[in-house]
Amino acid sequence: MKSETIASNQANTKNNKSIKPKKQRDLRGILVRASSLVLLMGAAYLVYALQNDFDRYHMEKLDSNWGMAFFIIAGGLFLFKAGFFVYNLYLYFRYKPVESVSNEELPTCTVIVPAYNEGKQVWATLMSLAKSDYPAGKLQLLAIDDGSKDDTWHWMQEAKKSLGDRVSIYQQPENKGKRHALYRGFNIGTGEVFVTVDSDSEVTEDTLRNLVSPFVVNEKCGAVAGNIRVLNNGKKALLPKMLDVSFVLSFEFVRSAESSLESVLCTPGALAAYRRDAVFGCLDEWINQTFMGQPSDIGEDRAMTNMILKQGYHVLFQRNAYAFTNVPEKYTGLYKMFIRWGRSNVRENLAMAKYVFTDFREGSKAGSRILFINQVIKLVMSYPSILLMLFFISMHPVLFISSTLLSILILSSFPVLFYAKRYKLSESFWAYSYSILYTFGLFWITPYAIATASRRGWLTRG
Numbered sequence: 001m002k003s004e005t006i007a008s009n010q011a012n013t014k015n016n017k018s019i020k021p022k023k024q025r026d027l028r029g030i031l032v033r034a035s036s037l038v039l040l041m042g043a044a045y046l047v048y049a050l051q052n053d054f055d056r057y058h059m060e061k062l063d064s065n066w067g068m069a070f071f072i073i074a075g076g077l078f079l080f081k082a083g084f085f086v087y088n089l090y091l092y093f094r095y096k097p098v099e100s101v102s103n104e105e106l107p108t109c110t111v112i113v114p115a116y117n118e119g120k121q122v123w124a125t126l127m128s129l130a131k132s133d134y135p136a137g138k139l140q141l142l143a144i145d146d147g148s149k150d151d152t153w154h155w156m157q158e159a160k161k162s163l164g165d166r167v168s169i170y171q172q173p174e175n176k177g178k179r180h181a182l183y184r185g186f187n188i189g190t191g192e193v194f195v196t197v198d199s200d201s202e203v204t205e206d207t208l209r210n211l212v213s214p215f216v217v218n219e220k221c222g223a224v225a226g227n228i229r230v231l232n233n234g235k236k237a238l239l240p241k242m243l244d245v246s247f248v249l250s251f252e253f254v255r256s257a258e259s260s261l262e263s264v265l266c267t268p269g270a271l272a273a274y275r276r277d278a279v280f281g282c283l284d285e286w287i288n289q290t291f292m293g294q295p296s297d298i299g300e301d302r303a304m305t306n307m308i309l310k311q312g313y314h315v316l317f318q319r320n321a322y323a324f325t326n327v328p329e330k331y332t333g334l335y336k337m338f339i340r341w342g343r344s345n346v347r348e349n350l351a352m353a354k355y356v357f358t359d360f361r362e363g364s365k366a367g368s369r370i371l372f373i374n375q376v377i378k379l380v381m382s383y384p385s386i387l388l389m390l391f392f393i394s395m396h397p398v399l400f401i402s403s404t405l406l407s408i409l410i411l412s413s414f415p416v417l418f419y420a421k422r423y424k425l426s427e428s429f430w431a432y433s434y435s436i437l438y439t440f441g442l443f444w445i446t447p448y449a450i451a452t453a454s455r456r457g458w459l460t461r462g
Contacts, residue, residue, distance in 0.1 A: 077377070077381065080377070084370070084374055087257075087370070088253070088254065088257040089257075091256070091257035091258075091260040091261065092253055092256050092257050092260070094260045095256040095257065095259055095260045095317075095319075097210070097317075097318050097319045097320045097321075098210075098213045098214045098217055098218075098316070098318065099213065100206065100209045100210050100213050100320075101209075101213045101216045101217065103135050105216050106134065106135060106138055106209060106212060106213070106216070107138070107191070107192035107193050107212060107215060107216065108138045108139075108140070108190065108191040108192045108193070109134065109138060109139055109140065109191045109192070109193045109194075109195055109208065109212055109273075110140040110141075110142060110185070110189030110190060110191030110193070110194050110195070111129055111139070111140070111141050111142065111194075111195045111196075111197060111208070112142050112144065112182055112185030112186070112189065112194060112195070112196050112197070113125055113126060113129070113141075113142065113143045113144070113196075113197050113198075113199050114144050114146055114178050114181035114182055114185065114196075114198075114199065115143065115144065115145055115146065115148065115152050115156070115181075115199035116145075116146040116147070116148050116152070116175060116178070116181075116199075117148045117149060117150045117152060118148070118150075118152050118155075118199040118200060119150055119151055119152060119155065120151075120155050121155075121199060121200050121326070122143065122152055122155050122156060122159070122199040123155040123156070123158055123159045124202055125197065125198075125199050125200070125201055125202055126141065126143055126156070126159040126163065126167055127159065127162070127163075128202040128203050128204075129141055129197065129203060129208070130159075130162075130163050130166055130167065131205055132203065132205055132206075132207065132208045132209070133205045133206050133208075133209055134208045134209050134212075136166070138191075139166075139208070140168075140189060140190060140191055141163075141166060141167040141168070142167070142168050142169075142170065142185050142188060142189060143156050143159070143167060143168070143169045143170070143199075144169075144170045144171075144172065144181045144182075144184055144185055145169070145170070145171045145172060146172045146175055146176060146177065146178065146180070146181040147171075147172045147173065147174045147175030147176065148175075149175075152199075153169075153171055156169045157169065168188075170184065170188070172184070177297045177458070178269070178300055178458075179286075179287065179296070179297065179300040180287070182196060182300065183283070183286075183287045186279055186280075186283060189276075191276065192215075192275070192276050193212050193215055193273055193274065193275060193276060194273065194274045194276060194279055195208060195211060195212070195271075195272070195273045195274075196269060196271075196272050196273075196274075196301075197270065197271055197323065198269050198270045198271075198323075198325060200231075200270075200325055200326040201228075201231065201270045201271065201323045201324060201325040201326075202231060202323070202324050202325075203271065203322065203323050203324075204322050206320070206321075207226065207271070207321045207322055207323065208321075210318050210320045210321040211224055211226055211271065211273045211318050211321035212224075212273055213318075214316050214318065215273070215275055218314060218316070220262075220312075220313060220314045221275065221313065221314045221315075221316055222274065222275050222278035222308040222309075222311065222313025222314060222315060223264075223267050223272065223273065223274045223275070223278060223304070223305055223308045223313065223315045223316075224267065224272065224273040224274075224315070224316050224317070224318055224321075225251075225255055225259075225264045225266070225267040225268060225271075225272055225305075225315070225316070225317045225318070226267075226268065226270065226271030226272060226273075226318060226321045226322070226323050227251050227252065227271075227317070227318065227319050227320070227321055227322050227323070228247055228251055228268050228270045228271060228322075228323055228324075228325055229244060229247060229248070229322060229323070229324050229325075230243050230244035230247060230324065230325065230326075230327050231324035231325055231326050231327075232326045232327065232329065235329065237329035237330070238433070239327070239328060239329055239330070239331070239334055240327050240329060241427065241430045242430045242431075242433055242434035242437065243327045243334075243434070244427070244430070245415060245416075245419050245427065245428060245430045245431045245434060246415075246431070246434050248415075248418070248419050248422060248423065249415045249418060249419070249431075251317070251319075252319055252418075252422060253418060255317040256317060256319060258317065258371060259315075259316045259317035260367075261367030261368065261370075261371065262314035262315065262316060262367075263309065263314075263315060263367055263368040263371055264305070264315040264316060264317050265302070265305065265306075265309075265315075265371060265375070266301060266302045266305050267301055267304065267305045267315065268301055269300065269301040270323045270325040271321065271322075271323035271325075272301060272304075272305075274304065274308065275313070278308045278311060278313050279304070279308075281307075281308075281311050282304070282307035282308065282310075282311065285307060286300075286303060286304055286307055289303055291347050291453070291454060292453075292454040294454060294456055295456070296347070297456050297457070297458070298340050298343060298344050298456070298457070298458060299340075299341075299343070299344025299345075299347060299348060302344050302345070302348045303344075303347075303348060303351075306348045306351055306352055309352075309360070309361075309368070310355045310360055311361075312360055312361035312362065313361070328460065331441070333460055334442075335442060335445060336459035336460045337459070337460050338442060338445045338449075339445060339448065339449055339452075339459060340458065340459050340460070341449075342445050342446055342448070342449025342450075343449045343452065343453045343455065345375070345379075345449070346379065346449055346450050346453040347453055349372070349375050349376060349379065352372055352375075353372070353376075356368055356369055356372045357369065378446070379446065379450060382446040382447045382450065383447055383450075385443075386443065386444070386447055389443070404439060405436070408432065408435045408436060408439060409432070411435070412431045412432050412434075412435040415428075415431035415435075416428045416429060416431045416432065419431060
C-alpha cells in the first residue's frame with residue numbers, strides 16, 4: 001500500500017500545479033456529482049411511483065410468445081453476468097501483486113517510448129523514467145519520434161542534453177504509426193525485458209522494478225500489464241475525473257481478476273512489459289498483421305498480448321506498477337478513443353477465437369475461455385440491446401428513463417464503493433456521472449465499432 005499511496009499523492013501534486021480557479025473547479029465538480037445523485041434518486045422514486053405500470057407492462061409482455069422468449073433470454077444473460085461478476089469478485093480477492101525482487105535479480109530492461117506530436121510532454125515522460133529506482137547498468141532507455149510535425153523532436157533533444165548516455169533518441173523519416181516505431185525499438189533494444197510507455201504518460205520511481213519483477217518469479221510469464229491512472233484529472237475538465245474512476249475499476253478490479261487466471265487480455269500501451277523471447281516469437285506476425293486485407297495500424301497492444309497468450313505464455317497485471325496518462329478532455333476525443341479501442345476489440349476477439357478452444361498452453365485454459373465468452377457476449381448483444389432500448393423508449397419513455405437511471409444507481413454503486421475504499425470517497429461519485437454519460441452518450445460505440453471494424457486510422461491524432 002505504501003507505493004500506492006506515494007503514487008496517488010504524486011499524481012495529486014502534479015495535477016494541483018495546473019489548477020488555477022480551484023474553488024470554481026470544486027464547485028463545478030460538486031454540482032455535477034450532486035445533480036447526478038439527485039437524478040438517480042429521482043429515478044428511484046419514479047420507479048416506486050410507477051410500480052403498477054411496471055407490473056402491468058411486464059405481465060403484458062409475458063402473455064406473448066415473443067415476450068416470454070425475451071424474458072427467458074434476458075434472465076439467462078442476467079444470471080450469466082451476475083455469476084461472472086461473483087466469479088471476478090472471487091478472483092479479485094485471490095489476486096496479489098508480485099513484490100519487487102532485488103537489484104541482483106532484476107533482468108536487463110529496454111524501455112521504448114514512441115512519440116508523435118507530443119510536444120513537451122515527451123520530455124516529462126523521459127525524465128520520469130530516468131528517475132526510476134532501477135539499476136542504471138541494466139536499464140536502456142529509447143525514445144523514437146514517429147515523424148512528428150510539432151516540436152516533439154526538440155524536446156527529445158532537450159531530454160538527451162539532460163540525461164546524456166542514459167537515453168538514446170531516434171527519428172523516423174516519416175510518420176509510419178506507433179506499431180512501426182515500437183518495431184524499431186524492439187529491434188534496437190538489448191534488454192531481456194521490453195517495457196513500452198506512451199509519450200503522454202509518467203511513471204513513479206518504483207514502477208519499472210515492480211512491473212518487471214513477475215518475469216523473475218514466473219518463468220512462464222510473457223507479458224505484464226501496468227496500472228493506469230489519469231494524469232490530467234486535476235484540470236477543470238470533467239471527463240478525466242470520470243475516466244479516473246473508470247480506469248481504477250477496469251485495471252484494479254477487472255485486470256486483477258484476469259491476472260488470477262494468468263490471462264490478462266490487454267497490456268495497455270501506456271505501460272506494459274514483455275519478455276524478449278515472447279516478443280520475437282511473434283514479431284514478424286505482429287508487424288505484418290492485417291485485417292480484411294488492410295494493414296493493422298491500431299490495437300498494437302491488444303494484438304501483442306493476444307499473440308503472446310497464443311504462444312502459451314502467462315499474462316499478468318501488476319497493481320503496484322503505476323503510470324499516469326493523459327486522457328481526452330472533450331466528448332469528441334473520448335468517443336474517437338473508444339471507437340479505436342472498440343475496433344481493436346472486435347479484431348482481436350476474432351483472432352482469439354482461432355486458438356482459445358485449442359490446447360494453446362499447459363495447465364487450465366478454462367479461465368481464458370470464460371473471459372473470451374464474456375467478450376463475445378458483449379459484442380453479440382450490442383445490437384439487440386440498442387433495438388430493445390429504442391422500442392422501450394418509443395413505447396414507455398418515462399419507464400425507460402426511470403428504470404435505466406435506477407439500474408445505474410444500483411450497478412454503479414460497486415465502482416463507487418471500490419474507488420472509495422482504494423482512494424478517495426469524494427472522488428468516487430464520479431462513477432455515477434460516468435455511467436450516465438456512457439449509457440446515454442456512448443451506448444452506440446460498440447455497434448458502430450463492429451460495423452466499421454475494418455476502417456483504419458488512429459482518429460485522435462492529427
